[in-house]
Amino acid sequence: MTKHEIYACLYAKEFPAQALLRLRPELRSKPCVVMEGEPPLEEICSLTRKARSLGMSRGMTRVEVDTFSEVIVLQRSLKDEATARAVLLECAGCYSPRVENWDYERSFLCAIDIAGTTGLFGPPATLARNLLTRVGTLGLTACVAVSSNFHAAVAVAKGPLPISVRIIPTGEESKALAALPLTVLDLTEEQAQTFALWGINTLGMLAALPEKELISRIGQAGKRLRQMARGEMPHLFQPVEPVFTLVERMELDSPVELLDALMFVVNVMLEQIILRATARVLALASVSVTLALEGGTTYTRTVQPALPTNDRQVWLKLLHLDLESHPPQAAILAVELDAESGSTSQIQLGLFSPQLPESSRLDVTLARIRAIVGDENVGRAVLTDTHQLDGFRIEPFSISSADPSALSSAPMRPAMRRLRPAETVFVTLQSERPKAFTFRERRYSVESAYGPWLTGGEWWTATLWGSEQWDLAVRTHDGVMLCVCLIRDLLRNQWQIVGLYD
Amino acid sequence: MTALTHKANIRRTYLVPTAATIRLQIEAKLARKIPSALTPVPRVIRPVVPTGVSEVDVLLAGGLPVGAITEMAGVESTGRTGIALSFLRHLVHAGRACAWVDVSDTLCPESAAEAGVDLARLLWVRCGVSKSQAKPSTEYKFSLPDRFFIPASIKKGLHGGGCGGHPRNEVKGLPDAVSGLLRPEAIAPRCAEPQHKIRAEREVFMPQPQAIATRSNLRMNPTKPWARIEQALRVTDLLLQAGGFSAIVLDMASIAPEYASRVPLSTWFRYRTAAERTQAVFLLLTQHSCAKSSSELLLRFQPGEARDNETTLFTGIEHRLQVERRRFAQEPTNVIPLRKPPHSVNAARWRSQSTWAGER
Incomplete structure (x- = not known):
């Protein structure tokens, strides 16, 4: 362990429920449970705080859940969780290039190496608060623990204390860890049983055990656990490189047939994508909508305006018009938005340049016109190299930035x-x-x-x-x-x- | 003598009023009959865009008015499209964007390019074009009759003349074919025989995927004239609302007057207001005037004559047009002349020249 090591550990618990509620903001204030398993043997795998306050707990069966009224039951979606994990990792990657991901089944945990970032993001406490604000805008709640020891940061983050930001000063790891229960250490069942028999309940008690005697009873694992409890365990950091993709996916609770209803979902997803693109000073150049339909088929449409934009209303209108003119042939089960990013370059018009249509407004107008007359009947004509009649093709219309050619004098032609x-x-x-x-x-x-x-x-x-x-x-x-x-x-x-x- | 003349000059200087005084006096006298009779009318300069045909530009005192509807009415082959394209040529060469709403899908891009229009700056909206119509199948199926092919020689001594497969393949799938021929009653057990219970398969009802109904699925036949006009009117509304287009041409030149006159007058009034707001030139090509008082300028195109100065080439057409109505005609003075004023020129003639005719 070097002197300059410092880690921030981002931990989000009840991740299956959080991943589902991320794109369903209207359900966040209601008691929700997430069920897992085959239909007759379903069990609660994750639940919100409101559901817990009603008396529900993990492992309850469907029959037990049905006894509670006003509880919203959702099905666990591993794909939604994977998307949410990618989003969080990418968010963590904005603060440091060195991010290590720890996969837990029902929670998200990643450690960020923030050594040397004080000049950019301020002291660790400021960074942690900014990180949490940013995670909050993504529709998730998490907590951050900062420590110079990796395992200490992880253990404190996983701890039961209801504090969202915890900073452990260097050298005070064992003191900070002392009150935490042993469950934060990922013990095996056998180890947990042994410690329970010995009456060891907290990390402080484990740290106080003599090392040699502990090793002689439960082996080298005992030494490792004791070091972790004292906040002295070294760690080999294995960074992952989060891939920056603007993808959002959502499985719908029931098949949707109305496009207007689908647009509510797309609106929330677009908001998230635009938020992530804006954080990197990017704009959306094109958005592909992939719809999973009843019968196992998928349906993809791509919308690409003339200029990259982050205007959500424009995107929503363009997608709506496109799907309205090319409707899917069956009810929709899942939606996936895949966006390509582009630069947020703006066209600077001159003071004396001629009046031209505004780019984003023109895109919407053209999409509306396409919905009226058909795709292939709007645009600019491009002549092809042939003597055949109607030797032209129609290409999408865009405002040409090239300088116009000089006007030559020519006699009038019969059209x-x-x-x-x-x-x-x-x-x-x-x-x-x-x-x-x-x-x-x-x-x-x-x-x-x-x-x-x-x-x-x-x-x-x-x-x-x-x-x-x-x-x-x-x-x-x-x-x-x-x-x-x-x-x-x-x-x-x-x-x-x-x-x-x- | 010299002194007398000098005195007279002095008296004249004091007694003879200036021109301004006289003008004021006359205006005051005539104020009841002719208000401000001798004061020149304040001149309002309305922006215009030249059409590119000098004879027409002279007649229209510069060109077509900006921010107003100009209606060009006339039958086929009278030069409406030619003037419209020539006008667009001027605008697109100034770097502006224009739109052509083609109600009957008659614009010829080759012709527009020949007229000098930069097609990259012209938005073309084709109304009432169905998918099958957009891409006509020109594929020519060609096949030679059998008598032109060499017949396959029949080899003696071989099964099927040597053209079929190996005989052992003929019995392939024979049992299946035979069982297919036997109907169920032929293999069903007779009444004396013990009968096996045939369990009826449970019928499973699968939900049939249904197409999502949207407004686009409920469109009426787009090839009908009124459907085309309705599409064009909606498109024009959108283009005018979007703004930024310097000229919008609504081409109803091939639509019969009985359909064109069905467009409500309130539509034209709305277009006029929108054109004024966005400062766009709105050109309406029709066979018969239909915008009525909403149009600022109505040009009536008279039937022309084909030029016959060549025996082998079509060299062009000689056109005629007449200004039928101009809304804001500028009066030179507000004095009503005693004599009947001479008729101002309200007609023009010009010639179009085909591309292949060369310089003449």
């Missing part, structure tokens, strides 16, 4: 108005040139015909095409003039009006 789908007409020909046709129940005679212009392509695939184009100036008998683009499909030998010049 074509495309008819989609093209309208088939019966054409009267004279010496292989169109002479007259009927279009929209009116008879047109051709005044001038320009063509034919032959086009074709993709003869090497099944999508081959070929056509003969005519530009016609036509007139009805009452003098209405039209300029049309007439095409003869060479493969089908069909005359079609594809557009009108306007």
Whole structure:
């Protein structure tokens, strides 16, 4: 043990219940129990303080639970617990790169090596308070113990004292540990029985036992336990590297069919994700929603606005509109949000730059429009390299930051108005040139015909095409003039009006 | 003589009033009939954006008004789309964003690009396009008739002419096939035989996964004209509310007047107010005027003539337009002239030239 060692131990008890209530803030003030096991043999594995005050305890069966009214019963979810563990580890990782995780079945414990962080986060007491505040914003409650001995910090954190922050001064470990019960030491059943027979109940009593006699009775484990009780046990720190992922997962209590109800859940999850991203000065660039559906299938949708944003209302609206236009085909059992982070860069507009749509507002507007007209009918047109009609594709619209090109003087062009789908007409020909046709129940005679212009392509695939184009100036008998683009499909030998010049 | 002239000059200086005094005197006299008769009217400068066609810009005293509805009415091939694209070209080259709400899905992006519009700055909303319509199946199925293929030669002495599999495979699965042929009554025990109790399988009811009903599932047929118009009106509302678009074109140029005139007047009034608030140019392309008093400028496009200066190429169209109504026409003076004033020019002619016609 070096002189500069100092550890902060973060301990969250009743973790199965806390992990479930983290994303259910409305249940935190109610008595809740978490059941574990197969349905007829379910037992309480974790419970809230309110439930305990009602007289409930760990190990009660379903029948016993049913005798209490107003108790909310939840099923244990290991996946939710894993997510909550990852969130806590990542939170601990914000204070030091060296974090050791200890896996307990029903509680969360991690130790943070905070040596040398005084300059950044202040003295250990301040750090511990900040850490607890941050854990509180994540929807969890925990306690922190700070000590220069690793095992002393762990034992004090696990202790029954209702103090959220405990700082043990260096050299006073044995004094701080003396009053704690032996249960904080993870004794085996045999050891616990032996100590109970000897009448040893606290760590102070264990520390006072002579070392050699203790070893001669219960072996080397006795020496280890005695050292831990005195706060002298050395520890080899094994840090884990918490992976920073913005993932939230929640299993729903009952299958949900209404999207509006789902949005309440997504709102809480988004709040948590945004909170974690903001702590790292990041913004959400894209969010994927994975829904576990009835029947074992999953359904994923991804929403990606033009600019990364942390505006929860914008995200909620975008996700709602996306799911509304692409609804899942069955009831939803679980929701998982997976976010990609991006930089929180803001676009600085110039004082004299032209008025442009606001980015986040435009995203919501475009999502609303997509819900009305369909995904593939909104955006900017990008021309493709082909001579075929309608040689374009639609790409998502975004505000272009590139400088506009200079305006060159050009004569006005006749614009074509495309008819989609093209309208088939019966054409009267004279010496292989169109002479007259009927279009929209009116008879047109051709005044001038320009063509034919032959086009074709993709003869090497099944999508081959070929056509003969005519530009016609036509007139009805009452003098209405039209300029049309007439095409003869060479493969089908069909005359079609594809557009009108306007 | 010289002294007399000097005196007269002095008297004139004192007695002859200045022009301002005379003007005030005249205005005071005429105040009952013509208020402020000789004071020039304060000139209100309304912002305009040029259309890019010099003849039209001269006629409209600069271009189309900003923050108001401009209606372009006319039948097909009268040049409404050409003017609209030319106008957008000016805006997008100034770095602005524009939107084209296409009610009948008639915008041709190639044509817009030819007109000089930067497509990256133009939001295109196609209304009433169903999924099957969006991607027409152009796949051409080609297959040769059998007579063009070489027939497989039949080998003598081999089972099935050598084309089938090995004979031992023919009996594969035969027992299953035979038992499949036998109906249950054929293998059911007769009345004298001891009968085994056949336990009926318990029927299990599985919940059928049902699709979640949302508003989008309950859409009406989007290809009908009124459904298209309704979509377009909702989209336009959203775009106007979002703000930031310098021009919004609502293209109802291919919608028959009986449908277009069904749009309630309150809609146009709402659009006018929104356009004024967001300082956007709202262009409405129709066949017949439908925005009525909400539009600030109504341009009537007259049928044009195809240019026939080439025998082999379609070179363009000669267009005509007329200003039918202008809401805030600026009067040069507030004096009512005694004579009938000359008619101001309210019509313009211009020519469009196709891309392939080259320089003329």
